[in-house]
Amino acid sequence: MTTALNASNHFADRLCRAIVSKGNPVLVGLDPRTESLPPGLLQGEGLEQTAKAYASFCRGVIDVVAPLVAAVKPQAAFFEQLGPAGCTALAEVIRYASGKGLLVVIDGKRNDIGTTAAAYAEAYLGPGESSPWGGDALTVSPYLGDDSLTPFTDVARKRGAGIFVLVKTSNPGGKVFQDLMVDEQPLYRHVAALVEEMSKASAGEFGYGVAGAVAGATYPQQLGEIRQAMSHSLLLIPGYGAQGGTAKDCAPAFDDRGLGAIVNNSRGIIFAHQKNEYKEKFGGSRWQEAVDAATRDMIDQLAAETSAGRLRRS
């Protein structure tokens, strides 16, 4: 499927078109960590040198995955850990990924109130030159309530961008607040209802809106309930691989077309050269081949176990 002329720049439509075009829902997480970098990338000490190595490493990953997947998700924390030099590297990585035709979901889990939320939205939302950072989407935290989310959806709609709001996170401690029962429903379902309302109000041609939800593969039953309750919301699924989520666990998140969800894998792909199954075959110096193999393996696993397999036959 090729992009139609005059196709809408609506975020969910752009993402769905990219998923259809690539034939899979894999989201590659860019979580650089000094201790896991392939040999030879880190040329010297200090934050500046490490930032250069992160940028170089991420460009190397992007070169491999750009022909294969629809989107990447840089994790802001690992770049910010290097101070301002890391921020410069993050911006460079985002531009590089966009230049290679990838959609970029910035994982910053930002939020604040009123005009401060608007400042974050204007900072991160908007591909290419339409925002300072150039993200297609941003992850957002919901604790501050509805008036902290609308500045993001307002900017997102204007700039063809999207947000993914934390609903049911993949970590064990996520349940501490998210599963508290309010009127016979866990808290995360109340968050889900608000996000779904925003998605429904902004649904594009594929039926999905500019507000999506983060829901972990580590809670497959809840993932299915969330899919049912949020029929207009794209789901960003963390927790696949290293955290224990499987392709089968992700199945309930997809619609009948194989759309509606993107499944993130960070360590399992970008540091595949450290995993036994790829280490022997490729060794450290051929780490990009390990990234390629791990990405293709994940695509195959999701195709075998979820409706996303239909994308390959379309």
Add this chain to the structure above:
Amino acid sequence: MTTALNASNHFADRLCRAIVSKGNPVLVGLDPRTESLPPGLLQGEGLEQTAKAYASFCRGVIDVVAPLVAAVKPQAAFFEQLGPAGCTALAEVIRYASGKGLLVVIDGKRNDIGTTAAAYAEAYLGPGESSPWGGDALTVSPYLGDDSLTPFTDVARKRGAGIFVLVKTSNPGGKVFQDLMVDEQPLYRHVAALVEEMSKASAGEFGYGVAGAVAGATYPQQLGEIRQAMSHSLLLIPGYGAQGGTAKDCAPAFDDRGLGAIVNNSRGIIFAHQKNEYKEKFGGSRWQEAVDAATRDMIDQLAAETSAGRLRRS
């Protein structure tokens, strides 16, 4: 009161000592906005020039308030809105404030899971050269649960830093999730209980721990209940001034010594030159005198209406 030799580098102790030393609990919020900068500061267009103007403006504010107050709170969003150049300005402003003897609370409302939360903690927590950004404290969002907060308190304890967790925020929409009733208590009280547990476990010589809470002046009754329920937790109070909170509204947040809370004011101090009460007297070019007058006025108001008045007589 002077700092004792070998005084603990415990964050709450350092903050309490600074409050006692300055004789007031005012926290000056550094929220630069292009449209409100005093005349002459913005020398040209573009993100780089604006970032330089933000840094110059914040240094000017810091020069005025450093002799008067204990701490400043730069708002990360406004710096990030300028892309990497803004991040460089933020780091510069933090260093400058630290160099002037101020404690710095970075308002980033960050969080994530596990090792990613640890990356944010290591990025922002730790004054001076002990962390890349050099913050004494960071605001943190609680939605991700207990295992997302412990990486922050672990790093905070090691580096003499602190966190302020969002409990009851000052915005109208905060109630949408924070006030949902769980077991006959609003959600924010459940968050408060977890934070208080962490504070109690890390209490220093003043009785306060490294985990504090954000609780808005716009909800004075709840602020008093939070003070009662969180006897080991420092409170960071937004919502004073522009959002409608008064000095009297803040009174329930303080202990009998006039300690236990810091009250933030951003626009009301840094953009005092735009307010009628200071504009006529100082005009735009004498904006630093307006900052000085507004800071002293706020100190007086809190001294008159809260137990913080006792700090002036100590």
